[in-house]
Structure formats: structure tokens, C-alpha cells
Amino acid sequence: MPYLLNAWYVAALSSEVTADAPLARTLLDEPVVLYRVAGGQAVALADRCPHRFAPLSRGRVVDGALECPYHGLRFGAEGRCVFNPHGDGRVPARAEARHYPVRERYGAIWFWPGDPQRASNTPLPAFDYLDPQENFTSERYLHTHANYQLSADNLLDLSHFQYLHPETLGSEQMASGAVRATVAGNTVSVRREMKGEYLRPMLTQSFNLLYGERADRELDVQWIPPGLLTIVVRICESGLPETTREAVSAHWLTPETAASSHYFFAFGLPRAIGEHGAELVSRTAQSLLAPFRDEDIPMLEAQQRMIGDRDFWSLRPAMLPIDAGAVHARRIMERLIADEARQGVSTAGEVL
Template sequence: MSFLLNAWYVAAFSDELNGATPLARTLLDRPVVLYRDSEGAAHALDDRCAHRFAPLSRGRVVGGVLECPYHGLRFDGAGRCVHNPHGDGRVPAQAHVRAYPVVERFGAVWFWPGEAARADIALLPAFDFVDPAQNHTHHGYLKTRAHYQLSADNLLDLSHFQFLHPDTLGSEAIASGDVQSGSLGETVWVRRAVFGEILQPFVADGFGIAAGTCVDRWMDVKWTPPGLLTIVVGVTGAGQPREAGRIAPSAHWLTPETACTTHYFFAFGLPKAMGDEGRALVRYAVEGLMKPFELEDLPMLEAQQACIGEADFWAAQPALLPIDRGAIRARRIMESMIVAERAGHDPRDANHHDGARTIAIRSSFEVA
């Protein structure tokens, strides 16, 4: 499956870009260089000089423009060569590189790899809870050697907590929890509620729950294309209403590096009104989750990718379970949007979403 191009993807966290050093990153199989100009605005260009194709990311930022490390040509944020230090200084007409639309929101730099004229900030879902202007935030990054859709599958089905994370995030009660899923337009949601659960110490401490206390926990996941997820985990005393508990919202942004590798950006946020407690909790969440993410999720995703290899996911004939409904809905939507885009249609046109249902699912279990 190829990539959806007319969409917003996270290219980097905002604090990864400093003033003088450009950042190289492969995004959707293309080398991209990111940097800030003299006004602090972020830019993304193809990481290839128009002259002799040297990687611009090995250069430096001079006066707010990017200087090639090989012969010193300089390019502005629009990809135009604005300085030629050789001869009479005239700039050849072909001395330009591709520039990508960029916006900076929610503590991240987003880029649009498709048609620049279609780049619309209104298509970027809201992640206000990780807006650093209003919230204490903390973030993490992991590179996954697996297709980004496998990572989305993983996040849309948190039943794996019981088996993959038995000592950190899971419990014996998760698999028997109540699970609901559905979709509205391009958005897919999965809601899991677990009742009468004894939390692992890591989770209990994060929610201020005394060890051994019986609680109810809910895990609500929302996915929007191309791989942008919000997860809200809440805990309350057993039998108490949700309003009586505490929630932990997190953002999970999946950007393909290649067909088999993924940039996984994740962030937690809590209102600044919580003061030092909120600042400590978001740091606790990110730093505590790095271990299960890195030592348990990543090896499993990479093992899955190794088993699948370069074969199509459906060609492997997965035996589907009811817990797969959310993940399969997301896959159908993505496949439908990519097919529509390849055909020259607007991938967000609802008339094309039904096309996902025509994609053959070679399995004895059909997820509605």
C-alpha cells in the first residue's frame, strides 16, 4: 500500500529544530531537510541541492536561509536559490528545490507532502491538550521498523495490554472488558471499559490510586487519517461515575519513514492550572511508557513486519477477531482514500469511502 500524500504528517517536534543546524529526516520515502529561518518559522525542503545534488542537511543556516555544504548556494524557505557565491552571482533558472507546506501546531512541525494548493490547515485534527501554550506537555519519539499501519493496529486494540504488558500496563481483567467501536466519516473510535480491576503499580501511581484498590478503567481511542490518534485513559473508583475520576490524554502521531519503518511521535498534556503536579505527571507518563513501548511494543511490531515481509497485509490472510474492528475500519478508510487519490479524486470525498468495502478481505471473519 502506498502513502496518502494530501494529508498532514508530523515531521518533527518543535524543539528538534534549532537556529543554526538543519535536521535531516526521511518522510514517506523522501529525504527532507527541516530548518528555521531568521524569524523562527519552520521550513521543509527536499534534501538535495539543485546544483550537484549534495544533501542540504549537511549545510548550515546562514542569515535565515539554508547554505549548501558543497558549493555554498543558499536556498530560502520557498526553495529558491537566493545566493550564488560563484562568478557574477547570477542564479540559474533551474536552481530551486521543492518546498513543502509547513505548519507548527501542538508542539510539532507538520508537513504536507502532496499538492501544495490542497494544503488546508482546517484538515489538521485538533490536539489542543498538547498545545504547550495552555498545557504542561512532555513528548517521546521512537523509530519502529514496521509499517505505520501495524502501529495504528496496535494502538486501536489495547487488549494486548494484558498479554504484551502484563507487568506495566495490563491486568487479568482487560480481555473481559466491554469493547465498542465505530466510525463517523473518516474518524474511527474504539472504547474499552474494564470493571473491578486491580492496576499495576505504574498505572496506579500515575492516577494517584492506592495499591490494591479496585477500580474501573476506560480507554478511549480515536483515529483519523493518515495515522493520528488520541488516547484518553481514565480511572475511577469501582462503580463510580467517570466524572469522579482522573483522565490522562495522549497524542500518538505515526509518520511513515519508508514502507517498512515508522516515525512514532507521542505526547502527553495536562492543564497548566494543575501546576507542578501536572508537569510531573506528564513527564512520569512519557518516561514510564518508554520502557514498555521500546522493549515490548517495538519488538512485537518488528517481529510482525518480519513475518509479513513485503507481502500485502490481506494476502497474508489474517484470521480476524471482534477486537480487530477498529483497526480494520481504519485500514479500509486508508485504502479507500489512497485509491481515490490515485484516481485523481479528493480522498476526503465521502462518495469514495465506500470503495474500501470493495477491497477483498481474504478471511473467514468479516468485520462490519
Template sequence: MPFLRNAWYVAAWSRELNAQEPVQRTLLGESIVFFRDSRGAGVALSNRCPHRFAPLSGGKVRGDAIECPYHGLRFDRTGQCVHNPHGDGRIPPAARAASYPLMERYGAVWIWMGEPERAHAVALPSFDYLDERHHETSSGYLLTKAHYQLSADNLLDLSHFQFLHPQTLGSEQMAANGAATFEQAGDTVWSRRLCRGERLQAFVGSAYGMPAGTAVDRRLNVRWNAPGLLSIEVGVAPAGMPPECGRVSFSGHFLTPETEASTHYFFAFGLPKAMGEAARTLVEYAVHGLMTPFKQEDLPMLEAQQRALGGGDFWAANPVMLSIDGAAIRARRIMEHKLADELKLRQAAAIPIECRSRTATHA
């Protein structure tokens, strides 16, 4: 399955990039090198020198350019070679590496790997709780050996908590006492679940200020936007009490394909600084505590699914669908439409202008 290219993907957390050492990451099947220039601005280039194809990530950052480790050619943020240390120093016109638009928001570096002129026309969905000016945030990263849409399926259906996480995130009441609804608004998909009278595991309950053994009502709201940008709101309150009597947590989950069978999973939690020191404690607890079940329980399951599918198409495997799959199906259909539209654009761009005119005349 091809990747959607005209979209913003998280490439790294902002803290990962610096002006001293380049960072390499494979995204959408392509090797990319990242660094910061002398002004601190992020740069993303194809990780292949156009001379002898050496990986630029093995070189050094030299001011506003990166130096190839093989023959010393240097490339600026546009990918143009700006220094040739050999002979008369003449720079061949073709000495250029592909460059990619970047932006930094919500503590992350976002990359656009499609048509550059379309980048500014696509806005990011809101993750305001990760705005570090007003929120305490904590973030993490995992590499998942599975297709990114399997990870999206997982996050859009949290009913698996009871069965995959019985001793951690789940409860015995989740399936019997939970009601799920799904909604699509344009290209946004919502999955909402309300579980009444749950008795949470102690370490989960304590994160929401609930004494051990307290019966609670837990709501889990998941928002999905293409290609794999998810926001999760979890609210916990004493059973039968209004939601405002409890505590709410927010987390962002960003799925960026590495290859067709592996995914960069970036996740972050944020709480208002107005909460004081408790906000810092809770977001760090969330990343190091609440995400542990994902690493130890979800990742092995996702990777087992990927092995079962092999390189085959998801729908070609004839999956049996249940009522709990409503949101995941909607997300997959939206992606299919977006991929089809993008393919049409590429095909139209590949037709010479005179042929397009002739086709339009005969239409």
C-alpha cells in the same frame, strides 16, 4: 503500498528545529532538510541540491537560507537558489529545491507533502490538551522498524495489554471484564473499552492516584484520523464509582512513515496547568514511565510482525480477523479509499487538458 500525500504529518517536535543547525529526516521515503529562518519560521526543503545532488543537511544555515556544503549555493524557504558564489553569480532558473508547506501546532512541526494548494483545505483533528498555553505537556519520540499501519492497529486494539504487558500496563481482568465497542463517524474511528474491577500494576495505579491493590474501573477511548493521528483518553476510578471520582489522562500519538517498513512515532501527554505542579510531574512520569513498556514490549512485537510480512501486502497475507479488530479494519478501509481517491486525482491531473475535454465530450 503508496503513501497518502495530501495529508498533514508530524515531521518533528518544534524544539528540534533551530536557526543554527539543519535537521534531516526521511519522510514518506524522501529525505527532507529542516531549519528555521531569521524570523524563527520553520522551513522544509528537499535534502538534495539541484546542482550535484549533495545533501543540503550537511551545510550551514545562513540567515534566511541554507548553504550547500559542496559548492556554496544558497536556497531560501521557497527552495529558490538566492546565491551563486561562482563566476558572474548568475542563478540558473532550474536552480530550485522542492519546498513543502509547514505549520506548527500542539508543540509539533507538521508537513504537507502533497499538492500545496490543497494544504489549507485540510484541518487537523483536535489535540487541545497539547496546547502549551493552557496545559503542561511532555513529549517523546521512537523510531519503529515497522509499517505505520501496524502501529495504528496496535493502538486501536488495547486488548493486548493483558498479554503483551502483563507486568506493566495490563491486568488479569482485562479480557474477561472488558467490553469493547467500535464506531465510525465520517473518517474518524473510535475504539472504546471499559474494564471493570481491574487491579492495576502499582506504577500504573499510582499515576491515577489509586492505592496499590485497589479495584478500579478503567476506560480506554482511542480516536483515529488519517493517516495515523491518534488520541487516547484513559480514565481510572474506584470500582463502581462515577468516572468523575477518578483521574483522566490524555495523550496524542502521531505516526509518520519513514519508509514502507519504518515509522516515526511521536507521542505526547498533556494535563491542565490548573492542576498545579502535579500536572508537570504526571506528564513527565507518563512519557518516561508509562511509555517504557511500549519501547520494550510493543516495538519488538511490531518489528517481528514486519519481518513476518516482509515486503508483502497486509491483506495478501490473509490475516484472520477477530472481534477486537473492528476499529483497525475500519481505519485501514478508510485509508484504502483515500489512497484510491488520491490516485484518481493524480491520474486526472496527468491527462492533458485537450484530452480531458475530448474525453468529457465522448462520455
């Protein structure tokens, strides 16, 4: 499956990668190993020893280098072999594992699968509401046996709340809310507004509203390539905008394979709200884990089984107005991937 290569993807949450043991993860159909050197810096290498192709993730970190578990060759943070325990110790010219540019921010480790030179000139997408200096933050991870763009479709059309999450995130008024999708460059925005909703206890408790009272809700979703979303939820007592409460979350989608993906999500609350914000942001992230895990993911995986390895558009999907945002995002990705192909970028991220 073709992917957009010259882009920043989340490879792992910061908490997943420790100094104790390497982490194996398949990213965009490529085996990658993540680990930390002595100073704590995160490193991403191809998880394949260039000697006999053993998985480096089964090895150990020794003096800041990753040791192959098969024959003991060690690879430094740039991917070059720095130690050969055999014979006279000379290092073969081809003893090098691919090194991926890495940055760590917003509670996540980001990697760049394309041209390394372009990575150095491309800033990370901004998710400033997750800056730990100014915000309390909490992150979670879920694995999904479904294509990453099915998850993007899901997040760009939140009308499914009424049917897939009736006891948590949904309401009887959800699907009939006013919806507007817009495109600015490569950014897709979808706004949904509901008036006079009866919200479920999970939401009324999270937003400090009385259960059984009507509320007005706005949902703003912003998508940027390759699958990075921000969702802003605003809820107020019905007809009283001055009582508005707001919650902001990030949703980062990274392909594993054509039929599986990594789903990272995170919440942030300003530290200015007080120390209770740390507990509140953690509780909010944890409360949403259940509907994502128990309702969204089973549906996405059921969709993937129905689609199989066929092209999405070849199935001629029926379209509704609520699909506008998802269609825009898919078309943008198709154009960007096609542009890379025309520029001669290989699946290994190298210019041909």
C-alpha cells in the same frame, strides 16, 4: 508504497529542530531537511540539492538560507536558490529545492506532502489538550522499523496490554473487557471497558489509587487519517465513578518508508491543576516511553519481519472481534489513497 499525500503529517517535534543545525528526516520515502530561519520559523525542503544532488542537511544555515555543503549554493525558505558563489553569480532556472508547506503547533512541526494549494485551505487536526497556553505538555519520539499501519493496529486494539505489558499497563481482566468500535465519516473510535481490575503499580501511582484495590477503567481511542490518534484513559475506584481520574494522550504516526515509521506521542494536563502538573505530565510521558520502546516496538518490528514486503491482506490474516477498529482504519486509508490516485495525484504530490 502509495501514501495519502493531501494530509498533514508530523515531521518532527518542535524541540528536534533548532537554529544550530539542519535535521535530516525521511518522510513518506522522501528525504526532507528541516531547519529554522533567524526568526525561529520552521522550514521543510527536499533534502537534495538540485545542482549535484548533495544532501542539503549536511550544510549550514547562513543568513536564513540553507547552504549546500558541496558547492555553496544557498536556498531560501521557499526553496529557491538565493546565492550562487560561482562565476557571475547568475542562478540557474532549475536551481530550486522542493518546498513543503509547514505549520507548527502542539509541540510539533507538521508538513504537507501533497498539493500545496490544498494545504493552505486545510486546518491542522485539533489536539487542543496540547495547547501550551492552557495545558502542561510533554512530547516524546521513537523510531520504528515497521510499517506505520502496524502501529495504528497496535493502538486501536489495546487488548494486547494484558500480554505485551503485563507488569505495567495490563491486567488479568484486560482482554475480557467489553469492546465497541464505531465509524463516523473517516473517524474510527474504539471503546474498551474493564470492571474490577487489579492494576499494576505504574498505573495506580499515576492515577493516585491504592495498589491492590480494584478499579474500573475505560479506554477510548480515536483515529483519524493518515494516522493521528487520541487515547483517553479514565480510571476510578471500582464502582465509584465520582473518583474518576482522566489522562489524554496524542499518538502521531508518520511513514518513513514502507517498512519503517516515526512515532510521536504527547501528553497534556490542564494548567488549572496547579504547578505540579508540569512534573506529572513529564513523568507520565517518560514512564510510558519504556513499555513503548521495550515491548511494543520489538513486537511491531518482529511482525514487520514476518510480513516482509508482502501485502498485509495477501497473508489472509485471521480476524477477531478486537480487530474491528484496525480493519476500519485500514479500509479508510485504502479508500482515500485510491481516491487520490483516481484524481491523478503523483507520488511527488503534483497533479498530473
